[in-house]
Amino acid sequence: MQQFAVVATHSISQPEPEAGSATAVVQLVDAGGTALIPPMQVYGDQLPAVVAELEATHRPRWVFDSVHAWYPGLVAAGVRIERAHDVGLVRAILRNAPYAVPGEYLSALGREPDPANAAPAHLLPPARVPENQGELFSEPKDRSGALENVLAEFLAQRAAVPDTQRGAKLGLLLAAESAGALIAAEMTHAGVPWDVAEHHRLLHEALGPQVPAGVRPPRMEELAAQLRTLLDAPALNPDSPAELLKAMNRAGIAVSNTRAWELTEIKHPVIEPLLAYKKIARLATANGYAWVDRWVHGGRFRPEYIVGGVVTGRWASHGGGALQIPHQVRSAVRADPGKVLVVADAAQLEPRILAALSRDTALAAAATARDLYQGIADAGFGGDRAHAKVAMLGAMYGATSGESGRLMPQLKATYPQAVGLVEWAAAQGEAGAGVATFLGRGTPQAPEGWLKSRSRASTEAEQRAVEAEGRSRGRFTRNFIVQGTAAEWALCWMGELRRRMNAGRAAGVDTGELVFFLHDEIMLHVPAAQAQAVVDLVHESARSASELLFGKIPVDFPVTAVVVDSYDQAK
């Protein structure tokens, strides 16, 4: 019989014997919500011990209003749990899930504003400060955090998942999302191993000796002086695009912006030092000494992951720019002595996802090639891989013009099912309708009055604007089904991997830690002796995730996994 352990700050119906001193309450229930043991009042910092005990004896699925609020404290105390249900994350999915059972719960969700449309997550106050064990589990004791309410919403959420094939997929999504929240907390706790000395060395190499904050590093200052001379602008601040643009125009360089990739086209003595300046300026401001001081502690970079933070279901992140660790500094991501990094990524995940989604047998056949784009090239582009790739990316992103747009008919002729699916998704979006991922994560509702404003446009400029907006939403829905389903695949991949690593650990093998995740790429920090075993788990998990999602279909989802000492050695 499946059991659930609900964790909350307090209980309404079971006032504490010693008022004000209990810091949490835990209730074990069955699938119908019936209590299996009396609710347990937890005092002081005893929650980790209580959770560890129940996990060992009952192995329940843990129900939290927010895993992000509760689990980091448990992980810090050395406690891990196998399964969870994150009421908040599930609420966010059900709000827009087209296959959910309509009813009172969904209606209630529909009546309140979607927080996803509110302020970005990083602007909201942090849910919890995992610094002080004593205060760790003392939330304000409002009704909304009460155990009865968490349990009631949990049961409503279970009831909202229909007992159908679609419901099974939705249930998988909800479980995977919650598992993701556990993984996110564990990864933040583990941290990316970061070699500060190596980072400082490469900064010194590129920028010159370290200077106080606010002072321009020596190599940048030298280049700035060159730029001032070459542009005959003695007061130029090259950090100001506006000033730079004016100075360049004055020097007879006809540009309308100062973007690096456009400057590469221009022949002028100033271009080379300018590009050099931009390159190291970016390094200094985004990942320089200040970045290391602020974000690397105890040899670990610990970004916070925001599960489901992107509409498509991808993760967002906060702190240190974890979604954009530049290749320039990846040599500083270095395994501890005796350990190695296992870096794995899913090769050409999104087009393979499209093949599976659309059941396009021709595209599936191309996907049996190790290099999918070469497979497409050989099938319909005369072996021209570059053309095949831009055409495919264009189909998934919604390119209408340029080379990619011109290649679209050719691609559609070869893969009518696949291209037809993304075109259908785009049409849905343009018509103001929504679409859903394979497991059933739906797009948010188009803004109120969106269609109305389309028909009400009077002037020609207004008309053009609403048409552009419609196409924009079409590109969004077109990409949503692919990016969102790819995110589901990645979530299942990690979930499967975590399960196997936990099993290994339970059997006494140190399988190391997941330390980083980025869309279709994972990094593990593992004892060198276990590297090959972990690589095997990574591959096994990918196969398992593919079957978990799609069943047995003729589409391969190969992953590459390499064992390295530092991140720059991976691909």
Added chain:
DNA sequence: AACTCGATTCAA
């Protein structure tokens, strides 16, 4: 002083 916005560059 704090906030907002555009420009830019980084990532998958």
Added chain:
DNA sequence: GATATTGAATCGAGTT
């Protein structure tokens, strides 16, 4: 006339 998706983060420059 042209337009590809999703993000994070920093800076300068203008605003409140």
